[in-house]
Amino acid sequence: MQKTKANHNAYGLQTPKGYFDRLEKEILYKTQKKDKKVDRNIRRILVTSVSIAASFLFFFTVSSPSETLIIENTEQAFDDYIETYYLEEFNSYELLTLLEEGEIETSLTYNSKP
């Protein structure tokens, strides 16, 4: 390491007694504290990243593609469900009671011609 001679007292400037020993300790304390802070920050970033990755993984695992299809076509699925329910649970008389008179005339008009 390069050394220089220094004429410190020429200015009449002084320092408190034992200053340089205290200065050294203070600098080392501050730099070590900064090192620990950097380590803690790295750990925090790592934990956050892993948590986010785990959340995504959980989300994609839980939501299967078939369910997604159902969600996208909710209206169609509901109509299918109603149709199945009526066909399976109701007899023809019960189905007939659900229709209004006007509807019966238009829907069930008997056509004698083949």
Added chain:
Amino acid sequence: MKQQSLFVHALKHPSSREEAFARLVSEYKERLYWHIRKIVLDHDDANDVVQNTFIKVHLNIENFKENSTLFTWMYRIATNEALNFITSKAKKMGLQNQEWVEALADGLEADSYFDGDEAALLLQKEVARLPEKQRIVFNMKYFDGMNYDAISEILDTSVGALKASYHHAVKKIKTKLTDEDPKK
């Protein structure tokens, strides 16, 4: 230079970093403190700046490419830190850098960390009246005994310009001190 490379390597390596940095602080703390103190004048200010300088060295050692010596690099950081400190202090007070430094020099008699005689006080005040660059060159050349090549590297200024700065500084101080010499 090979010895420096080994030392820089130790500073950069996590396993040896702490020990090497402690050695660095022990080796350079006084020289950097006095270099900074001559620029900022006040002890408490110099204390803040020298600590910031070492923290910057510690944080940026990974970026040190060894294009210059470690000593030069640290001096450059210390000089910049000290000048930035003066700029921010002066700005807060609504003063120019030069005015701030002169005000500090004028208040030296009352400073508990100044015990110079009348001649030292006069010299201090006259150095404070020099333009910033001349003041730093004068400090480094006259008080620290540094050669022009080293100063040139630290201040990133040509040797010729430094010689001119120093020559002007010495001439101004000589003239002022002769004018104010009561024995004259």
